[in-house]
Amino acid sequence: MSKHTAPFSRFEWQIAWRYLRARRADGGVSTMTWISLIGITLAVAALIITLAVRTGFRDEFVDTILGANAHVEVFAQSYVNENGQVERTITDFDGWADRITQVPGVIRAAPLIKGQVMANAGQNNAGVEVFGISYDDLLAIPRVAKPESFLGDITAFEQGIAIGSGVAAELGIGLGDKIKIISPNGVKTAFGTSPRVNAYDVTYIFTAGRWDIDRTRVYLPFAEAQSFFNREGAADQIEVIVEDPERVDRLIEDILAATEEPSSYWTWRDRSGAFLRALDMEDNVMFIILSVLVLIASMNITSGLIMLVKNKGRDIGILRTMGLTEGSILRVFFLCGSLTGIVGTIAGVILGCLFAINIDAIFSAVNYFAGGGVWDPSIRGIYRLPAKLEFWDVASAVGLSLTLSFLVTLFPARKAARMNPVEALRYE
Known part of the structure; x- marks a missing residue:
């Protein structure tokens, strides 16, 4: 061979x-x-x-993080108001939002009111986080406007309140029921601050796909949230949505410069990076x-x-x-x-x-x-x-x-x- x-x-x-x-x-x-x-x-x-x-x-x-949360949250620096109280609210929130939206790579910038309250329905109570947002800005949140499943009509948002399916299950309520929102920081009187209690009709129930969001998230119309949380003429923060969330750090400098005022930020990576x-x-x-x-x-x-x-x-x-x-x-x-x-x-x-x-x-x-x-x-x-x-x-x-x-x-x-x-x- x-x-x-x-x-x-x-x-x-x-x-x-x-x-x-x-x-x-x-x-x-x-x-x-x-x-x-x-x-x-x-x-x-x-x-x-x-x-x-x-x-x-x-x-x-x-x-689920990017579909239901801001990619960047922009805050004002702390300052002392005319009453001697320390605040971080944004008074020129429309100007901030307009200027940030013009930054290349930014899709949307929206003013937001945020607060933690107690939700009540009958004998059931649950701690929830309220997001005050306009109807147009709510439609831009994919996991809320187009969730995995939902009940009701999102177009009726301004006539009531939108809640996560987990909140609805915890309180034992459904579409059309009333829900009470209780805030300890309510009306200021001569005898101190009394809790504020408002009742709203549930007009929309969504399932975003994240248990912690569905279990705690509640959306109120922006003007109603301003009134409820004593934020007349102000917003707590600006939430920003960008084209490429994976490269959001590259836009931070331009976003902060667009506010034209001292400001700070918090990205989605900071929130869930660990x-x-x-x-x-x-x-x-x-x-x-x-x-x-x-x-x-x-x-x-x-x-x-x-x-x-x-x-x-x-x-x-x-x-x-x-x-x-x-x-x-x-x-x-x-x-x-x-x-x-x-x-x-x-x-x-x-x-x-x-x-x-x-x-x-x-x-x-x-x-x-x-x-x-x-x-x-x-x-x-x-x-x-x-x-x-x-x-x-x-x-x-x-x-x-x-x-x-x-x-x-x-x-x-x-x-x-x-x-x-x-x-x-x-x-x-």
Whole structure:
């Protein structure tokens, strides 16, 4: 046989395939091959599912943040009013909003009244956060104007109050019912400040997709919120929506300059940055852990291949005496191990992608058989477990699995190639 045959020639594939086929005499080798195949399949599938859930959870979490909250909140610097009280209200709120809107990269700037109050309906009470906002600005909030689900008509907002579905559930009220808003900072009298209590008709109930928003968020018409919180002629802050929230820091200097007065800011990253950083760190740790799982599964290939080399010692000796080079023997056993890794990786990709695509149905079945309560939105913030397949996530899982499978195959394949044919045939 020629010593100049091309690498991975047809006969090398044929020999490798013959060794991989199950034979009764090599039952142990066949069993190890199946164990390696199943192990790699499950490891790759687990890695893809984890990466898909990680991406989906982060995207859903960020989308609910950006879809129901300002990207930048702009505040006035503290000052002492004519009564000697320290305030941070913005009197020229329309001017601030108009000038900030003209900053390149800014989509919308709206004055806002914000306050924490007690909501009451019958015997039920709940702490809520009131946002005073105009009707046009409310329509510009995606998760409120176009929520996952809603009751009522948002066009009737100025005739009543809009509340989150969690607030409605906590108070046991529905569309058209009345809700009382109680603020301890109410009417100032000669005997001090008395609580202010107003009742409003519930005209709109929304589900934004975030438990903490739906459970605490209430919207009042801007003029009504000014009156209720004693903010006549003023606003608490300007909420700003930008084109690219991921690069919001680049616009801060221009936004603050547009106010033309001393001001400060708070971005969406400042509000949720700690949680997002924790997610990123958890993602990296999970990837490392699952990479180790893929490595362990790949090591099974080494065990099976070592057994195969041991059982095929006589065949190796015969092939070498027939003229096969060390390179050919190495490639034959490299193919035996790498094919297991390739097939296992392909099967793992298919299984992982199918699981990620059908995760809602699978999770619903798990939740049903577990009796419910598997996913607690009060802890995780969102209502479901999302999954989003990304090309680079799948590619990284495939690359990791194939690289490890090829690397762990080299040692036993090299050992087979260096086997002395005389020693292999001595006792035959």
